[in-house]
Amino acid sequence: MADERLRDELRRFVAEREWAQFHSPENLAKSIAIEAAELLECYQWSGDADAHRVSDELADVLTYCHLLADRLGLEPTKIVRDKLEITRKKYPVETARGRSVKHDRL
Amino acid sequence: MADERLRDELRRFVAEREWAQFHSPENLAKSIAIEAAELLECYQWSGDADAHRVSDELADVLTYCHLLADRLGLEPTKIVRDKLEITRKKYPVETARGRSVKHDRL
Amino acid sequence: MADERLRDELRRFVAEREWAQFHSPENLAKSIAIEAAELLECYQWSGDADAHRVSDELADVLTYCHLLADRLGLEPTKIVRDKLEITRKKYPVETARGRSVKHDRL
Amino acid sequence: MADERLRDELRRFVAEREWAQFHSPENLAKSIAIEAAELLECYQWSGDADAHRVSDELADVLTYCHLLADRLGLEPTKIVRDKLEITRKKYPVETARGRSVKHDRL
Numbered sequence: 001m002a003d004e005r006l007r008d009e010l011r012r013f014v015a016e017r018e019w020a021q022f023h024s025p026e027n028l029a030k031s032i033a034i035e036a037a038e039l040l041e042c043y044q045w046s047g048d049a050d051a052h053r054v055s056d057e058l059a060d061v062l063t064y065c066h067l068l069a070d071r072l073g074l075e076p077t078k079i080v081r082d083k084l085e086i087t088r089k090k091y092p093v094e095t096a097r098g099r100s101v102k103h104d105r106l
Numbered sequence: 107m108a109d110e111r112l113r114d115e116l117r118r119f120v121a122e123r124e125w126a127q128f129h130s131p132e133n134l135a136k137s138i139a140i141e142a143a144e145l146l147e148c149y150q151w152s153g154d155a156d157a158h159r160v161s162d163e164l165a166d167v168l169t170y171c172h173l174l175a176d177r178l179g180l181e182p183t184k185i186v187r188d189k190l191e192i193t194r195k196k197y198p199v200e201t202a203r204g205r206s207v208k209h210d211r212l
Numbered sequence: 213m214a215d216e217r218l219r220d221e222l223r224r225f226v227a228e229r230e231w232a233q234f235h236s237p238e239n240l241a242k243s244i245a246i247e248a249a250e251l252l253e254c255y256q257w258s259g260d261a262d263a264h265r266v267s268d269e270l271a272d273v274l275t276y277c278h279l280l281a282d283r284l285g286l287e288p289t290k291i292v293r294d295k296l297e298i299t300r301k302k303y304p305v306e307t308a309r310g311r312s313v314k315h316d317r318l
Numbered sequence: 319m320a321d322e323r324l325r326d327e328l329r330r331f332v333a334e335r336e337w338a339q340f341h342s343p344e345n346l347a348k349s350i351a352i353e354a355a356e357l358l359e360c361y362q363w364s365g366d367a368d369a370h371r372v373s374d375e376l377a378d379v380l381t382y383c384h385l386l387a388d389r390l391g392l393e394p395t396k397i398v399r400d401k402l403e404i405t406r407k408k409y410p411v412e413t414a415r416g417r418s419v420k421h422d423r424l
Contacts, residue, residue, distance in 0.1 A: 006183055013190060017197060018204040022257050025160070026153040029146045030256050032167060033351055036142035037249030040135045044242055045234050045418040047132040054131070055180055059189035061138060062171050062182055065164060074161055076168055077112055083165035084119060091123060098124040100363040128363050136362055139245055143355030150348050151312040151340050206257040218395055225402060229409060230416040237372070238365040241358045244379060248354035252347045259344040266343070267392055271401035273350060274383050274394055277376060286373055288380055289324055295377035296331060303335060310336040 003077050007070050010063065028068040035060040109183050113176050116169070134174040141166040215289050219282050222275070240280040247272040321395050325388050328381065346386040353378040 014020055039057035042049035069076045090103040099106070120126055145163035148155035175182045196209040205212070226232055251269035254261035281288045302315040311318070332338055357375035360367035387394045408421040417424070 006186060009187070009190065013194065016199045017202045019202075019206070021204070022206045024153060025155065026149040027257055029149050029155075029160075030252055030348065033139070033142040033146045033355075034249045034253050034256060036139040036167070037246045037351075040139045040242055041246050043132040043135050044246060045239055047130060049131065049135075051178065054135075054178065055185050056189060058171060058174060058178075058180065059185040061142070061167070062186050063189060065168050065171065066186065068164060072157065072160065072164075074164065079161050079165040080112060080168050080172065081115070083162060083169060084115065088119065093122045096123045096125075098127070100125070100128045133363055136242065136358055139249075140355045140359050140362060143245075143352045146348055147352050150352060151345055218398060221399070221402065225406065228411045229414045231414075231418070233416070234418045236365060237367065238361040241354075241361050241367075241372075245351070245354040245358045248351040248379070252351045255344040255347050259342060261343065261347075263390065266347075266390065267397050268401060270383060270386060270390075270392065271397040273354070273379070274398050275401060277380050277383065278398065280376060284369065284372065284376075286376065291373050291377040292324060292380050292384065293327070295374060295381060296327065300331065305334045308335045308337075310339070312337070312340045 003075055006066060010066055011070065014067070023067055023071060025068060025071055028064055028071060031064040032061060032068065035064055109181055112172060116172055117176065120173070129173055129177060131174060131177055134170055134177060137170040138167060138174065141170055215287055218278060222278055223282065226279070235279055235283060237280060237283055240276055240283060243276040244273060244280065247276055321393055324384060328384055329388065332385070341385055341389060343386060343389055346382055346389060349382040350379060350386065353382055 014023065035057060039054065039061055042054045042057060066076060068074075069079070091106070095106045096103075120129065141163060145160065145167055148160045148163060172182060174180075175185070197212070201212045202209075226235065247269060251266065251273055254266045254269060278288060280286075281291070303318070307318045308315075332341065353375060357372065357379055360372045360375060384394060386392075387397070409424070413424045414421075
């Protein structure tokens with residue numbers, strides 16, 4: 001599984017640096033929000049962002065997401081799929097098509 | 107590849123709802139930041155969060171990350187790995203071990 | 213009014229630099245989120261933050277809040293007071309005392 | 319001082335509910351980021367947001383900013399002014415005029 005290989009690489013990276021002590025779920029959640037804002041900063045003043053910088057910041061968000069998932073015993077691909085199933089029901093094709101409103105206003 | 111299967115499922119989900127029109131890279135970057143804050147909200151007043159809610163919100167962050175990656179032609183697993191390589195050099199084991207400071211203060 | 217004096221100083225600062233063109237409400241909302249995450253970064257790994265850095269980042273959040281308020285014709289002090297009135301009703305003293313749960317779970 | 323009157327109202331609001339126990343600087347910093355993302359959500363899919371909702375969310379960001387300032391013994395108006403002084407020097411009118419780039423690229 002791609003998820004597991006990546007998870008193992010991240011585990012080794014963290015273990016070598018003895019960083020698990022800092023990686024409480026709460027600290028990782030903060031880190032995801034911090035990196036997400038750095039990604040957003042690429043688009044602060046315009047929709048036209050530097051591709052390399054975006055890739056870099058997106059990688060940081062994803063890295064912390066993987067670390068949090070592993071810390072909580074969650075499989076990233078699985079939870080995305082499970083959520084997709086729920087979202088499919090909340091936003092049925094017939095009513096949601098071509099509209100960006102929230103499900104409670106559909 | 108796990109990444110590709112998930113990417114295809116997400117593409118179909120978006121296509122069926124004709125939502126690609128809303129998914130500019132900028133809007134997706136905003137969405138990642140918004141969902142990251144909902145994840146953080148699980149830990150707003152304490153480090154002790156509801157496991158189900160966390161999984162749910164983390165899935166939302168990951169979903170928008172995958173959508174942005176696909177929109178920009180990036181492979182999630184690959185960019186995480188590439189970034190890990192860079193971070194390995196910025197935080198060498200000898201100096202970074204057991205410390206949470208930023209690389210420019212190591 | 214303190215609000216008005218500060219507003220005028222900020223207006224002059226922006227006008228001199230011809231930055232109003234970048235200050236759409238949306239860009240200012242992004243900027244507030246970006247600066248809020250930089251403030252959060254002070255507390256990324258511990259509750260013990262550098263006081264000077266916190267003050268600096270909090271100032272940035274407030275600055276963009278004032279710029280957005282001015283852009284939308286809102287008075288910062290007034291909207292805080294109006295919201296406080298609403299929150300008072302949503303969280304009555306008797307039920308909210310000593311509890312950090314959301315009003316819909318009170 | 320407008321700042322002081324508002325500060326006193328907020329203090330009373332918090333004291334009546336015995337909420338100071340939840341208001342560590344770190345929790346307030348998280349809260350600012352969370353509310354900033356709710357403000358951003360008003361602009362998630364378009365620059366055209368509901369004015370009332372924006373005012374409401376901006377008030378929430380400001381409220382937590384005031385609570386954090388008070389918790390740290392900072393005067394909101396003063397720190398905004400002090401920071402403005404620094405930013406004036408970092409972005410001199412001659413080089414910054416009409417440009418949205420960061421000072422280190424000016």
